[in-house]
Amino acid sequence: MSLAWISKLTLAVGLVALPATGWAQAVNISYLTHWSPETVALLEAAAKDFSKQNPDVAITVRAVPFGDLLTTLRSQSGSSDGPTIGGIYDLWLPELARDKLVAPAPDAVAGEVKSAWPAGVVSAASVGGTLYGIPNEIDVYALNYNKELFKEAGIAAPPKTWAEFKDAAAKLTDKAKGQQGFGMINSWAAGVVHPFASLLVSNGGNLVKDGKPALGSRQAGETFALYEDLIKSGASNPAMATADANTTGPFLDNFVSGKTGMIIMANWWESALKTGMADKFANVATAPIPVGPSGDKPHSISYSWMTVVNAKAGEAEQNAAWEFLAWLNSPKSGKNGASAMSDILMSMGILPSRNSDIEAHKDKLGSEFLSGYVSVLADARPFPVVLGGQEFSESLQQTLEALQYGQVSAKDAQANAQTDATSILERAAK
């Protein structure tokens, strides 16, 4: 065979092999989140670090507003071209797992998660004992109050009981200044339901008990009545409570501009407060949820987020996704023994959930704002993760908003909430 023929043959083999080699090496995975552009930039930087060590894996990050996250996951995760990784709220997991949209974690990942995360958090990322996601953040609710407004109203300390809470709300209310004592939220399901649920558990009640709605209880009745009292007395103004698709809007504007004295909110909104208040952020303090007449001590609601992998993605993409997530959440990827994920979360004021991350961020978690949240974590009750949970939340949101706007009495709101929840959870369980 002549040299020319050998060259031609080599070139032909090379051309044929080239795309196959390329496909074998390059794995493209995508990560869907609801984070802000600043946080997405941090995630992209972490992804770049991973790709440096794993040049065969390319990661793209895509963000949608929180209000569109579940819809995007549901509409796109049914195909291999959908997002490979998604950040999800634990309430959505049972239905996503039932519909086989999310893949079970490989044994190695599951073993690592079970040994490195608290059992409660692992349980929220599992369905029927199978782990589906790597937990990252944990959020808990507490009372946020404006120290300056408290001082002006002559209130020395944050309220510890509902009686003190109602008294403080009344003292903080000044209609002439457009100022309300306690800020409720509307037009956002979790924003409406979680503060109510925090007051309910601090009054010894539950949203769901043994898989069944428990809104017909005396404790729940007292919580509905508390809302009614706050609205009727004018200490809470629903017109100042609206949220938009990005979970900001007038309710946030009113708190950051000093027109709301108290609000029950989760730790993650630290970054929103800092952005909105600048130097005045120092006026914000955190306290446990006031205890109701039927409660024993402060409790609040907690929930977690996790990253899951698209079950319809190709095998190579799934493997690369789990490898990336395991690295992102490991002490190897961040600074000073923290994971890169926890560094990203802490930039937003969000509590990480991995044991080693909590240790690594001990100093920052001790800040005046976050320490209030860390202190209530031990007595927090996880928001019930059940089939139909999202619909249950949205239904309770409608009832609470109707109560906020005086369309129903506390008694009717309680009856409606229990009836609706029973029907929703029964249908979902079928």
Added chain:
Amino acid sequence: MAKAFRASAGIMLAPAVTLIGVFVLLPMLLTVWLSLQDWSTQTPFSGASFVGLGNFREIFGPTSVGRDFKTALLNTAIYTALSVALILPLSVVFGLLVHQREVAGGTLLRTVLFSTYMVPMIAVALVWSKLYSPSEGPLNQLLGLAGIGPQPWLSSPRSALISIVLLNVWQQVGYFTVLAIAGLTQIPGSLYEAATLDGANGREQFRFITLPLLRRTLLFSAVIAIINAVQVFEPVALITQGGPVGSTNVLTYHIRRVGIERAQGGLGSAMAVMLMLSLIVCVSALFAFVNRKDGE
């Protein structure tokens, strides 16, 4: 000969009919079929199980599913009625203003009016959500200058839907004004000259010449305005998320929540069928009304 003509007509029509059949009729029939099934949007069609009219009973029933659907249907009806009732008269008024030759800056006014229609809804939603801001919104500041207290706009269930209607009217009126102008140019000027010679004043000319001869244009405008209004989605998704208290929860947004977010494909399809039937009834009633007027 007639046979050959029919065959060639069939061949000519086949591509269009096939496309309409595949992309319009088939999805409509599929939606009707799904409305009679218990089906999750995350499972194949083979996973659907027949439930007869069960989904329709549920969406009109007393549970939260029924209550939310009926509220969304009512909100859509109110939104549509208010939008059409405001857009059509305004489009005629603006059309008459712009159509008058003696009005200076008519072309500029026409351009300005139509430009709102070209602005993407995301930009409109962002701007209007700030305009409506209860504390810092320019609308409340303007009202304050006139001695009127701040209005809750999007923050109250009583005014939120109307606020969304105003946003829609602002965006769409320019398009319908252009349609009205097109209708006005079709009316022969000689009719107005004859009416002037007979002593008719401007109001009489409008009532007995302009309005009757604009009827077909207004019918077309009304049908398009109804269809546009029934399909409202973006401002609700971008600004209010259906709240507060479901006061802006319109059917398209609700169907998306039920059918996609909750994956309840059967229920969502039943709601879509009801939306389609409502639209057919409304548009048919409008045509019947105008045809009766024509007959008179």
